[in-house]
Amino acid sequence: MLQIKAKELTENLRRLAKKAGIKTYGKRVRFHCLRKWLIDRISLEMSESKWKQIFGKQINEKAYVSPLKLREAYNKVMPHIQITAEKVEGLTEDEIRTLKRMLSSWKEGKIKIKERGEK
Numbered sequence: 001m002l003q004i005k006a007k008e009l010t011e012n013l014r015r016l017a018k019k020a021g022i023k024t025y026g027k028r029v030r031f032h033c034l035r036k037w038l039i040d041r042i043s044l045e046m047s048e049s050k051w052k053q054i055f056g057k058q059i060n061e062k063a064y065v066s067p068l069k070l071r072e073a074y075n076k077v078m079p080h081i082q083i084t085a086e087k088v089e090g091l092t093e094d095e096i097r098t099l100k101r102m103l104s105s106w107k108e109g110k111i112k113i114k115e116r117g118e119k
Contacts, residue, residue: 006031009102016099020091041080046073054107 014029022029035055042051049063050073065073091099105111 012102016091016095019095038081042074042077045077045080 009031010029013031013034017024017029027033039051039055042054049059050065050070052059053063053065054070054074102111
């Protein structure tokens with residue numbers, strides 16, 4: 001499993017946000033912001049137990065949803081969370097593909113993002 005520290009991912013996100021000309025209005029760009037953005041959009045379309053399971057949050061064992069059901073629910077929200085050139089002006093297609101690969105790898109469990117202070 002490839003491990004990326006949250007700090008490294010945050011630095012990449014800051015660089016991409018700057019290159020894309022995204023106005024931050026004095027706010028910091030961090031991995032947490034991307035995660036929050038994803039959770040906000042996903043939670044509009046699926047139950048709390050489903051999105052928590054997708055993000056690896058702790059849930060009650062009774063709330064466990066099968067991978068097939070999770071995939072169906074996730075596919076419904078994909079149009080709301082896809083990163084495309086039309087949505088992210090200023091990024092090259094290569095940068096968008098890199099960001100998509102990183103997110104896919106994270107989703108598939110190939111990348112573990114270490115939170116600050118985690119060893």
